[in-house]
Amino acid sequence: MSEAAETNYLTAGSSLRSWLLTRDHKRIAILYAISITAFFLVGGVAAVLMRLELATPGGDLVASATYNRLFTLHGVIMVWFFLIPSIPSVLGNFLVPLMIGARDLAFPRLNLASWYVFMAGGVLALGAIFAGGVDTGWTFYTPYSSTYSNGYVVAMVAGVFIAGFSSIFTGINFMVTIHAMRVKGMGWFQMPLFLWSMYSTSLIMVLATPVLAITLALLAIERVGGIGIFDPAIGGDPLLFQHLFWFYSHPAVYIMILPGMGVVSELIACFSRNRIFGYKFVALSSVAIAALGFLVWGHHMFVSSQSVVASLVFSLLSFLVAVPSAVKVLNWTATLYRGRIVFSAPMLYAIGFIGLFTLGGLTGLILAAVAVDVHVHDTYFVVAHFHYIMVGGMLMAYLGGLHFWWPKITGKQYSRRWGRVSAVLVFLGFNLTFMPQFVLGYLGMPRRYHIYAEQFQLLNLCSSAGAVILGLGYLLPLCYLLHSLFCGKPAGSNPWSATGLEWQTASPPPEHNFNGRPSSPGEPYRYDRMGKEGGSAEA
Amino acid sequence: MKPGVVMFAWLPEQASTVAGEVDRLFLWMLAFCVLILVLTVALVVGFCVKYRSSKKRDSEEELLEGAKQRRLEYLWIVAATVVFLGFFGWSANLYFRMFKPYEDPLRIYVVGKQWMWKAQHETGRGEINELHVPVGTPVELVMSSQDVIHSFFVPAFRLKHDVLPGRYTRIHFTATKEGSYELFCAELCGTEHSEMIGRIVVLSEEGYEAWQGRSGGAGRFAEKGRQLYENLGCAGCHEPGRLVPAPPLDEVYGRSVALASGARVEADRQYLRDAILAPNQEVVAGFEAVMPSYREQLENEDIDALVAYLVEKGAAHE
Numbered sequence: 001m002s003e004a005a006e007t008n009y010l011t012a013g014s015s016l017r018s019w020l021l022t023r024d025h026k027r028i029a030i031l032y033a034i035s036i037t038a039f040f041l042v043g044g045v046a047a048v049l050m051r052l053e054l055a056t057p058g059g060d061l062v063a064s065a066t067y068n069r070l071f072t073l074h075g076v077i078m079v080w081f082f083l084i085p086s087i088p089s090v091l092g093n094f095l096v097p098l099m100i101g102a103r104d105l106a107f108p109r110l111n112l113a114s115w116y117v118f119m120a121g122g123v124l125a126l127g128a129i130f131a132g133g134v135d136t137g138w139t140f141y142t143p144y145s146s147t148y149s150n151g152y153v154v155a156m157v158a159g160v161f162i163a164g165f166s167s168i169f170t171g172i173n174f175m176v177t178i179h180a181m182r183v184k185g186m187g188w189f190q191m192p193l194f195l196w197s198m199y200s201t202s203l204i205m206v207l208a209t210p211v212l213a214i215t216l217a218l219l220a221i222e223r224v225g226g227i228g229i230f231d232p233a234i235g236g237d238p239l240l241f242q243h244l245f246w247f248y249s250h251p252a253v254y255i256m257i258l259p260g261m262g263v264v265s266e267l268i269a270c271f272s273r274n275r276i277f278g279y280k281f282v283a284l285s286s287v288a289i290a291a292l293g294f295l296v297w298g299h300h301m302f303v304s305s306q307s308v309v310a311s312l313v314f315s316l317l318s319f320l321v322a323v324p325s326a327v328k329v330l331n332w333t334a335t336l337y338r339g340r341i342v343f344s345a346p347m348l349y350a351i352g353f354i355g356l357f358t359l360g361g362l363t364g365l366i367l368a369a370v371a372v373d374v375h376v377h378d379t380y381f382v383v384a385h386f387h388y389i390m391v392g393g394m395l396m397a398y399l400g401g402l403h404f405w406w407p408k409i410t411g412k413q414y415s416r417r418w419g420r421v422s423a424v425l426v427f428l429g430f431n432l433t434f435m436p437q438f439v440l441g442y443l444g445m446p447r448r449y450h451i452y453a454e455q456f457q458l459l460n461l462c463s464s465a466g467a468v469i470l471g472l473g474y475l476l477p478l479c480y481l482l483h484s485l486f487c488g489k490p491a492g493s494n495p496w497s498a499t500g501l502e503w504q505t506a507s508p509p510p511e512h513n514f515n516g517r518p519s520s521p522g523e524p525y526r527y528d529r530m531g532k533e534g535g536s537a538e539a
Numbered sequence: 540m541k542p543g544v545v546m547f548a549w550l551p552e553q554a555s556t557v558a559g560e561v562d563r564l565f566l567w568m569l570a571f572c573v574l575i576l577v578l579t580v581a582l583v584v585g586f587c588v589k590y591r592s593s594k595k596r597d598s599e600e601e602l603l604e605g606a607k608q609r610r611l612e613y614l615w616i617v618a619a620t621v622v623f624l625g626f627f628g629w630s631a632n633l634y635f636r637m638f639k640p641y642e643d644p645l646r647i648y649v650v651g652k653q654w655m656w657k658a659q660h661e662t663g664r665g666e667i668n669e670l671h672v673p674v675g676t677p678v679e680l681v682m683s684s685q686d687v688i689h690s691f692f693v694p695a696f697r698l699k700h701d702v703l704p705g706r707y708t709r710i711h712f713t714a715t716k717e718g719s720y721e722l723f724c725a726e727l728c729g730t731e732h733s734e735m736i737g738r739i740v741v742l743s744e745e746g747y748e749a750w751q752g753r754s755g756g757a758g759r760f761a762e763k764g765r766q767l768y769e770n771l772g773c774a775g776c777h778e779p780g781r782l783v784p785a786p787p788l789d790e791v792y793g794r795s796v797a798l799a800s801g802a803r804v805e806a807d808r809q810y811l812r813d814a815i816l817a818p819n820q821e822v823v824a825g826f827e828a829v830m831p832s833y834r835e836q837l838e839n840e841d842i843d844a845l846v847a848y849l850v851e852k853g854a855a856h857e
């Protein structure tokens with residue numbers, strides 16, 4: 001192909017300097033991709049060690065102090081250094097300008113700065129881990145974290161605090177870009193749904209992250225300065241911390257799923273060769289989730305001695321926030337109806353996503369029922385629930401998206417067979433790991449337990465076995481995707497015959513994204529108009 | 540493995556008045572979840588098979604579009620909302636009943652500390668990592684923590700509540716079955732969090748009497764409080780003939796107290812506790828803020844004893 005001969009964003013400069021000082025959103029996306037993969041591996045190793053430890057009821061592999069450090073590490077790294085940046089900072093960074101037909105994000109320098117800030121936070125957090133670790137859990141509840149814990153809490157909190165600014169930078173950048181830089185003729189309702197999810201996510205990042213920063217700063221002030229804010233022994237209020245923390249962290253849960261929903265909408269439409277069912281409903285439900293998500297933080301505090309009335313209100317709102325998610329599931333399912341479905345690796349990930357996300361969301365209803373939550377709060381039921389959303393949902397979507405846009409990002413084709421194998425393996429391993437945890441939770445096994453009662457062993461063993469399969473499922477893509485970089489066949493500009501402006505340009509795209517002006521997109525997802533014969537995506 | 544350990548069960552034992560009701564709600568919600576999940580999976584798999592691209596299909600099929608599509612969406616939204624509200628109502632009603640305080644319960648003071656549970660009965664009997672209660676009797680636990688946040692969790696009772704430093708939290712339950720049940724700490728509280736476990740022993744009425752029999756009669760815990768009251772010199776200020784003007788404590792419990800700030804507060808257990816630990820935060824109207832804080836000198840159990848004593852004093856006066 002002729003386009004392969006031209007320089008693209010990958011070949012435009014090969015020195016380290018050209019990467020580290022790049023302002024190209026596509027290169028920055030690659031920088032993020034490499035860093036979060038490294039963080040994922042660190043968090044994953046911790047998870048594997050935990051599951052190995054939990055194969056037996058006694059504490060035989062590591063000491064309690066170590067175990068507590070492991071789950072803290074796992075939580076902090078996976079939440080702030082993998083899940084939150086995953087889709088927005090990698091796929092979002094790469095795709096937002098391409099999808100709207102722009103040459104770059106609105107603030108390229110801010111974008112690069114966001115990566116440096118992110119890395120600074122990450123290095124600090126890793127430093128805290130290697131210096132001796134932190135054992136407070138990723139939730140840093142006071143007064144344990146502020147007064148009693150003897151780990152490197154301040155360093156860890158500082159790391160998260162700093163990394164938070166990268167979220168804010170990215171959020172601002174996306175919002176401005178989407179508002180101001182859409183190609184002529186692309187109205188709000190002509191945008192791909194991925195952009196709606198990015199926009200909603202950015203909104204949460206910009207509004208909620210400062211609250212996290214304040215909370216963590218207060219925590220550090222109390223710990224270092226001994227000023228009573230959260231510890232009642234010096235005049236503070238321990239519940240204040242929880243309110244502030246969850247005021248950020250509940251919306252953050254949606255930072256960790258909305259982008260996945262956006263990706264899945266793209267995949268389902270493309271591989272059913274269909275228009276997305278109920279475009280406006282899907283788009284607006286993202287915004288509804290972002291808005292309602294700010295009003296439900298109290299459901300993390302049903303047994304923290306919040307008043308009965310407050311608990312009831314939060315319970316009601318938590319039920320309601322499930323409605324827009326239900327709308328999405330309906331629309332994805334209905335998009336399959338009368339499509340021409342192609343079972344490519346990305347599609348398998350997307351189908352897996354629907355199943356896992358649906359179960360995760362439904363069990364969320366059980367947790368929203370305050371009378372039941374009293375029993376299952378802080379047990380493995382909760383652990384299973386949020387892994388279904390955040391791993392079953394977000395991680396599946398991230399991998400699905402990566403497989404979908406990989407040819408665009410790298411210009412190479414990966415092994416399709418291995419792609420499908422890994423999608424299936426991840427799905428099975430995931431269910432074997434986390435399904436038993438629902439039962440464990442209802443039976444009463446508390447989370448964050450290093451040593452547990454004997455009657456819980458069988459289920460824990462299943463879960464640990466599943467984790468091994470899951471681990472393999474995650475390592476596979478690492479192998480064949482990397483392999484494709486060197487040995488993959490050239491992908492061509494639109495290997496899936498997908499709609500969307502990003503497919504109009506070469507793979508990998510040229511430095512400035514488009515040679516000439518991208519054509520005006522019109523209504524999105526017109527797969528029905530793509531030509532019945534030539535336009536079907538091969539698996 | 541110990542003999543008698545059940546290796547597998549789907550539900551934990553039901554040993555309190557609310558356990559059955561919580562399970563019923565849970566199982567109905569679970570059934571609903573399974574139904575929706577099965578439906579979704581069936582549709583997704585069904586569509587995937589029926590509309591797979593490799594399959595030959597003849598004519599143009601019509602998609603759901605326009606008004607039909609919107610009708611489906613609204614129907615789905617309304618149906619979901621109605622079902623959700625139904626479950627909310629059910630759960631709210633149950634929660635309300637679960638947390639409605641009992642009239643005249645058997646009261647036990649519980650203290651959580653890294654990493655053990657301590658219980659003080661009104662008879663003065665104390666226990667560590669065990670709690671004996673009579674079957675069929677309403678019990679109220681007045682809980683506080685010596686250090687960090689813990690959470691009192693008894694799966695067989697479907698009961699859990701955080702135990703906070705500096706604040707009383709109260710929960711109650713009525714056990715329905717004799718036996719021994721696991722007690723867990725459910726809130727991460729430090730290194731030995733997973734070993735902060737104990738058991739609740741539910742005894743028959745007679746068994747409980749016999750168990751208590753070895754300790755003193757009712758009121759011994761308050762008696763311990765009275766001794767502390769004298770030894771710590773509270774009487775020096777608070778009893779008639781006092782050195783420093785201080786309000787009499789005979790009838791303070793349960794009263795509405797006027798504060799120097801102009802506000803009025805009800806003198807409940809929390810108020811009494813705060814008055815001892817942070818006396819200058821809420822100063823009684825008409826008095827000087829001269830009372831010292833006892834935070835440094837008192838163990839949590841002692842504070843509970845003092846509070847129990849003041850409560851008894853107040854109740855005797857009514």
Ligand SMILES: [Cu+2]
Pocket residue numbers: 651654688689690724725726727728732735
């Ligand atoms: Cu504890």
